[in-house]
Amino acid sequence: MSSKTHYYVEAEVVSNIIETSRVNTLVLKLGQHMEVKPGQFLMVWRPGDGEIPITPSLTNGETICLTIERVGLTSSRLASLKAGERVFLRGPYGNGFNLEYPGKYLLVGGGTGAASLTPAYLKLVEKGVQTLFLVGGRNRDNLVYVNKLRELNANIRIATDDGSVGFHGTLPEFFKKIIAESFFENVLTIGPEKMMVKIAEECHRNGIRCQVSLVRIVKCGIGFCGSCVLDPVGLRVCVDGPVFNAEEILGTDFGAYMRDEAGRRVEVTL
Amino acid sequence: MSSKTHYYVEAEVVSNIIETSRVNTLVLKLGQHMEVKPGQFLMVWRPGDGEIPITPSLTNGETICLTIERVGLTSSRLASLKAGERVFLRGPYGNGFNLEYPGKYLLVGGGTGAASLTPAYLKLVEKGVQTLFLVGGRNRDNLVYVNKLRELNANIRIATDDGSVGFHGTLPEFFKKIIAESFFENVLTIGPEKMMVKIAEECHRNGIRCQVSLVRIVKCGIGFCGSCVLDPVGLRVCVDGPVFNAEEILGTDFGAYMRDEAGRRVEVTL
Amino acid sequence: MHPDMKVELAGLVLRSPIMVASGVLGSSTGLIKRVSENPSVGAVVTKTVTYNPRNGYENPTAIDLGFGFLNAMGLPNPGYLDYKNELAELRDKIEIPLIVSIGPSNSEEASEMVKALNEVSDGFELNLSCPHTEKLGLEVGSDPEKVRRITASARKYTSKPLFIKVSPNVTSVVEIARAAVEAGADAITAINTLKSMAIDVNAMKPVLSNVYGGLSGRAIRPVGVRIVYELYETLRVPIVGCGGIYDWRDAVEFILAGASAIQVGSAIACSRSGLNIFGEIEKGIVEYLVAKGLSNIRGLVGLAHTS
Amino acid sequence: MHPDMKVELAGLVLRSPIMVASGVLGSSTGLIKRVSENPSVGAVVTKTVTYNPRNGYENPTAIDLGFGFLNAMGLPNPGYLDYKNELAELRDKIEIPLIVSIGPSNSEEASEMVKALNEVSDGFELNLSCPHTEKLGLEVGSDPEKVRRITASARKYTSKPLFIKVSPNVTSVVEIARAAVEAGADAITAINTLKSMAIDVNAMKPVLSNVYGGLSGRAIRPVGVRIVYELYETLRVPIVGCGGIYDWRDAVEFILAGASAIQVGSAIACSRSGLNIFGEIEKGIVEYLVAKGLSNIRGLVGLAHTS
């Protein structure tokens, strides 16, 4: 029986890579082996700075990459860490993606989503599955992880809202176009919720199996505080998710409402 | 991780066999499989009647026999149980006999000791080791487990203080005679401490490896209350014993002093 | 013959003695509805609501210790007025008693909250035992006089069952519970978490942002059983047992100690089978009753006391 | 470089911060001697002795719960007069400080016992915290006035270090500890066991013959760490941490919380390596200090408090 005095796994920042003006990738060396399945998340703690859930953007047991957007205090602090500084990780938590479904996979990543989808991409490659990766952002300077994906030989297509590179338009618009050109049995998507819900609806209309990774306020991470719930179905993002089959959650608060820190039902804005 | 709400294993009395006027053997059916090595002991509880340590006299995982002498309240209550009544067992505790030493084995049982040695005898038989069993008592009516041992084809020799059957004299006297006749590499003994210490000293003089099973006041059974200690060496009967190599404990309080319930050092009388 | 699992608790009829403890489902009415559909669940207690909305503490707010859990959520909740609207919607949709947990910091808040929430609830649980929120919970619940006053204030505005949830972090739980009963409480829920903390040796810092938190789960069961047993020896009101109940044996242990019903909290976090834990506990109790030849669960309550 | 593990504790110099907790070796001076020969042990606390001899309770007196242990030994001991003779013999034979634990039920007993035992001890630990013995322990230790009086009575007859061992079973440990310090205590030992019980579901009976007992081991560590942390925030005397210490990490957690030394109790029952547990803990702490670049253990005390 483990006594778990080692509540967290210590990790040291090896390097901090600037992705965009708002997004950085931390390359971490782990003090202890950690196995994370694609789509699972970690709770990342810096004493004094808070703790947030992050889905790693690369992982091999000894090294882990976290791609973090500065949206508030904790994420900004983490995104600014220098080599040699330390973070503390607990997890992995959640279910991760189901990559056993047959057929081709279309990966759709908005914002840091492209980074968080990368471990799934690598796993699919390893399995010899055919993939296409759609990456979107507001403009050329807002694209995350594209260089890394190129380095990993991913088959990438880009969309920008302003057309500064790739398709001129939103990811859901681009997505429509892509699936009109060639059929994919599976879609995996991580990104702003308003974007994901549109992708999910499109999949629904086209009979495509779609898995989405949902963001809610994660506090405990282990399923007992109820903070991360998707209503009205009462699914907990931290243990029942964060990955859901879109069919399961279309028609719920997905894309429309979430709960804030106090548990108040508020509108989803992004 | 087990939550151990099942603190005790429940057992039902199948039959109660009268051994002598002071000793009975309970045949118990266990509610749960229990593996006990020869020489290990169990804590036997009847709510309201107390709990005492007993070294089983037969065990096969599903059935267990306890041979109990009425010396006080708890032992008397247990020895009087009828078929269908229940007891509660925790354990097994302690080290048990080491039966890996090469050579022939002489088993020396006084009082209920003959019964408690029986699992060791059976194990030795199973291993094809040659054994001789000395059983002693005050008189013919005080012999314990002799019929059972005959049934198990044990090679038995008997001594009684009054000579009513077998050798006329004490077990230590008989023991001297036996080892003068034929050499044994190993001795296992359970019985009154004054008897055991004499056997142990005789073994020491004759270069025989002797294992004794010691009785002290056992309370916790798991090594942290200090109740069962053999001084001055500070060995705990419940975890370091109950079986000791005699060489290890000759010259200690073995055979001379023990501690009473309050931890006072008192003389060994039996 | 299937033993009868129905219990009557301070006027409420529960189809099963297994309740959901306060807080472990958060404020999500969706999750409450989902759990209430489980036929093994007898009643649900809501997350504690306070007078004003609370965001709760910063993360880390909870960790798994292996032998239990440590949390200092900080009672996040939308406040009683906001939550009232959600509960109003929920109430028609569920078929089992809905007990609203409130955490007032004084008598006025207690009165106002009970008045407002009375029509949307089947009973109240007064949380006077949270070990890690200033001015709320334990700060109130360790003083018999304050307990008496707050209980009386709540009592005045509802005729529905009123449960008082007590803390193990006091010298005499019996004294606190007695004050509550004398002031009109119908039943006692025991126990809330044990005041605790953890320090990460690598980080060299307290893990919880609030430093102090509450220990729940397996580790506190022996404390909970002891308190239920003590209360049963001295009080004449029903007791709801809570603290480290993971399986049917744990539940039976509490019932034998004197609990008329039991609540499951942390264990829903470590149940492999997710929310099926309630069904597994019920099945185990039923088999136990059959094995013991008992025709109903009520016959088991307090049985460990008879000599 | 080997970090310095020496600690000074209320005037005593300990070669290591690892002590043996009271009671876990019983009254056996043989066992105390055996343990004292372990170079990783810094000091030994004896079993609590009382004014009169006590047989302790009937079995069952202790069980293993998996995540901790439950015991109600009932303070079996030969009484202070008898034990004094044994300690007199022992004292010349051991090389580390011998702290005698006493459990007086009133001030007179405290004075007489300290007077008599002063010459055979290197210090005293006043056990005012046993949760399961009437008129002794917690019955005294939950009342600040009684604590004050008994501490003062003991203080009057010894200039040797006086430790007060406190209980977690009170509303405010800080209040109790403060009363002890004001009355002359040199240090606080925290914590004793948590009042608890267990019922066997098959037997349908409380397991302990005394019904109530004390929970020790892993389960109580988060409570112990919390109390040490609280005491360190408010008191200016050294604190000895105790409760569920099984390995070096547990020990370091207590030291970071504010303990100058730590005591190991129950864990000696589940150490595979027997009494080697002390060596393993020391080795782990030394490696930790090296990894953290600290040259001595004293630099670690209370480090989790700095912000």
Ligand SMILES: Cc1cc2nc3c(=O)[nH]c(=O)nc-3n(C[C@H](O)[C@H](O)[C@H](O)COP(=O)(O)OP(=O)(O)OC[C@H]3O[C@@H](n4cnc5c(N)ncnc54)[C@H](O)[C@@H]3O)c2cc1C
């Ligand atoms: C499973 C999961 C995986 C995630 N993976 C990534 C990732 O790989 N990269 C990345 O940049 N972001 C990721 N996020 C989102 C990230 O956790 C939030 O951006 C972060 O928690 C914001 O914290 P803050 O203190 O910086 O901002 P705050 O000022 O606290 O809040 C800013 C915004 O973030 C939201 N938020 C705050 N706390 C949480 C929380 N505990 N959980 C979820 N949302 C919160 C708030 O609703 C608010 O809108 C993930 C979230 C989840 C649930």
Ligand SMILES: Cc1cc2nc3c(=O)[nH]c(=O)nc-3n(C[C@H](O)[C@H](O)[C@H](O)COP(=O)(O)OP(=O)(O)OC[C@H]3O[C@@H](n4cnc5c(N)ncnc54)[C@H](O)[C@@H]3O)c2cc1C
């Ligand atoms: C490892 C071990 C194995 C044993 N195996 C057997 C066995 O197979 N058959 C058998 O008949 N007896 C056995 N005994 C002895 C038996 O446990 C005691 O006779 C019994 O505990 C007496 O309890 P009581 O309440 O009947 O008598 P009490 O009135 O309590 O005491 C009678 C005598 O028994 C001794 N005694 C009391 N309590 C204990 C205790 N907890 N542990 C040890 N001695 C105690 C007392 O010193 C006293 O001399 C064993 C003892 C030990 C330590």
Ligand SMILES: Cc1cc2nc3c(=O)[nH]c(=O)nc-3n(C[C@H](O)[C@H](O)[C@H](O)COP(=O)(O)O)c2cc1C
């Ligand atoms: C995450 C979490 C949140 C809790 N929130 C509340 C709460 O809001 N109100 C309350 O009375 N108890 C709350 N509790 C305490 C539980 O209801 C329960 O009393 C305690 O956890 C012991 O039971 P357990 O061991 O089954 O979890 C909470 C417990 C946990 C673990």
Ligand SMILES: Cc1cc2nc3c(=O)[nH]c(=O)nc-3n(C[C@H](O)[C@H](O)[C@H](O)COP(=O)(O)O)c2cc1C
């Ligand atoms: C079997 C046993 C006997 C104990 N006897 C005493 C005692 O005599 N005096 C005392 O102050 N504490 C006694 N204690 C309490 C321990 O010293 C310690 O405070 C407690 O067990 C918590 O530490 P642990 O978790 O390391 O065991 C005893 C504990 C156990 C398990």
Ligand code: FES
């Ligand atoms: S974060 Fe607590 S239940 Fe999901």
Ligand code: FES
């Ligand atoms: S009986 Fe407790 S140490 Fe042996």
